[in-house]
Amino acid sequence: MDTTVEVRALAKRYGRTTVLDRVDLDLGPGVTGLLGPNGAGKTTLLRCLATTLAPDDGGIRALGLDPARREQRTALRRRLGYLPQDPGFYPHFTVFELADYVAILKELTDRAERHREVRRVLAEVDLADRARTRVRKLSGGMKQRLALAQALLADPDLLILDEPTVGLDPEQRMRFRALVSRLGESRTVLLSTHQTEDVAALCERVVVMNGGRVVFEGTPGELAGVAAGQVWISDAPPSGSALFWRTADGRYRTLGENPPGGTPAVPAIEDGYLLLLGAPAEAAA
Template sequence: MTVEVRGLAKRFGRTTVLDNVDLRVGPGVTGLLGPNGAGKTTLLRCLATTLAPDAGEISAFGLDPARHEQRTALRRRLGYLPQDPGFYPHFTVFELLDYVAILKELTDRSRRHREIRRVLAEVELADRARTKVRKLSGGMKQRLALAQTLIADPDLLVLDEPTVGLDPEQRMRFRALASRLGESRTVLLSTHQTEDVAALCERVIVLTAGRVVFDGTPEELAGVAAGRVWISDTPPAASTLFWRTADGRYRTLGECPPSGETVAPAIEDGYLLLLGATSANAGEGAA
């Protein structure tokens, strides 16, 4: 395994954000799902060595980030995309990546510039190399953030909401890139997009209230809702979660509505049931 976490805990004031988290992450693409406030960003920050836990242990490539010299060695093999990456708006795209590459110890100028051109091509920003960062669109800035994460070809990628701000075509291209990266390294990404998990993750971890409540394949997560997803011609009882589909029928998650027929569940269905969305949304529906 690339990363092992044992008994990880983190508090902010009186709020417990991570509560005795155990997990192991190996090569491939692993998705981290969870509602807002579940502790996803805090967990990723701990794994990226930007935040120290209050208790527990982290090991990555056999290195202990709690020890200074091993933390430095780990950072050389790590690429981290934070949820809110900071930029210097007056830098050009190339200048910003050049600065990041120097921080990543690429001291040879020719090699460094080749690496910058490589990552720009990976995220399809080569034609924006001389553009000021402040003039980029939101989606372009997100791709720039991903580019700086890829500099120096890290073995472990920790990505916090990497598809935020990307349009459908850009998200498709990100999935292709992430799946390609996952063939030879470990990629851990958090997202609210269950379709991203279905499209590219071999494994999914669900975090809620600072605890891991599911760890398995996307198919196994969808299976949580097996026999609990229905299509009917009339609205179900108010105690279930449902919505009106494009063909005018009603899709229900929960108990069988009158004249309902069961359909195959999706990842989103299992995720919502796992988090207790049916009971939490009792009486709510979309017509």
């Protein structure tokens, strides 16, 4: 794998709480999914990669640049796009005005060229017909698409997306997947999500974090393989296991020990993810 981002022994603490615990990670071209329970450190890692948060220890090298050095950090910011988990908006701006303002911050100084770029990214996220709409009048899904449009300005080489499909309806999520899969053909995309189906649909590689550490790094198929021989379908619910649920056909899917009358099932990414996390996954389930 050609490496475009290197993370070495990255650490971040808030008081006595360690949020990132000496994280090592390599990223290359294509789409990488980042999974993990709430509090795993995913957003903190993304903020460090996006240069909005400085780590306490360790280092990052992205696109050949070191964000710990001021000049190189500025150069890196010109080449990355970032969609934060909670993007801020100016509600009285129109959609076009807000995207144009962000484009100015990204140093797109030629007015005609900048406006062409703004129209391009709004079209990419299906907001061209909302260009004159005030941000305060947008639905949650439209605001999320506007945040994605801002991340796409200036055609970044590194794209960092934190929960980008929140608020999107099924059709919008399909369009998002098509867009991101196309973007991943020519750049590095890191996508943090709780949706394992997005990882299955989009990502060549997947990283799982828990407790501030990387606990898995591999392909989606390898993550599903963590649950090989531990996924069962039965007519009755198991006893003594919290990792089971009733499926749409009225049967039960169990992870772990074979329940009475259970038959083997093909493991999915979600199965491997839940078994990998163990007790925290049981609480989440």
